[in-house]
Amino acid sequence: MKEKALSEAAIEAITTGNATGNAVLCDDGLKRPPWAVGNTLLREYYDSEWGMPVRDERGLFERISLEAFQSGLSWLIVLQKRDALRQAFRNFEPDIVAKFGAHDVERLLADAGIIRNRAKIDATINNARAAIALREDGGLVEFVWSFKPAITPAPRTIAEIPTSSEESIALSKALRKRGFKFVGPTTMFALMEAVGIVDTHLIDSHRRGSSGVWTA
Structure with missing residues (x-):
């Protein structure tokens, strides 16, 4: 590259x-x-893209899935395999992924273009079903965004950026109760950063405040 x-x-x-x-x-x-x-x-x-609001079910489900696949790996690896993951998981449409069965799992495990981890693949399929179930209570987007904090961090250095928060811990627990997997507090904080729920751009970064969710 x-x-x-x-x-x-x-x-x-x-x-x-x-x-x-x-x-x-x-x-x-x-x-x-x-x-x-x-x-x-x-x-x-x-x-x-990073830090910009994601407020549609498909998009948010994709981000949750990618954060799960990133666990234990670098985000660069996920980005490099993102197109292949989208193709393998049918653009992360929850209704399609929720219907994946044993044959699909074997297909995914044989796909060298993606991150071939059975636990993460199983979690993605499971989470699609959990996301569909959430529609009865307002849906995935409303559920996740309800954990938006009252204030956002204002880091000047990388060392000042938290890796979790009270809200990410609460979101993690709430999603687990709803049947989601690979949604630990650190993973959920990374999700909140990625989709604009918190703004952890460094204060002097040119992207600070670009999401429109936070003004400073």
Whole structure:
């Protein structure tokens, strides 16, 4: 994969280990968190998608599924396999995935393009069924967004970004009671960051406040 050129400041931050702290000034004059400056795919994801509100069932189910597949792996691996995962899971349409059976599981386990983990595959199918069941109580989107906190973090450095919160712990417990799997507190906090429920963009990042959900 071809990498975009970085500013001298970005290169220095990464090579000296300072990339774990402040936002990095990139070649285009914009500041981004260290994880979003060294790879084209991550940078594009950060600039266009991460932290933007997801308020449709299919989209939110996909994000929950991808966060589950990411468990124990890097997010870059998930992004690299995202198109293959979408194809394998029929664009993460809950009504279709919920009908997957043993034959589909074997098909998925034989698909070298995706993350072949039986527990995560089973969880995705299970979670599709759980998402459908939630429609009787307002649906997945309303359920997940009801855990939006009153305030959002305002980190200046990576070290100040939490990995879980009272709300992500509560969401995790609530989803588990509804039958969901692979929805631990840390995974759910990552979901909340990814879909705009909280804004953990660094204060001096050019993306801070871009979701419209939070103003600062």
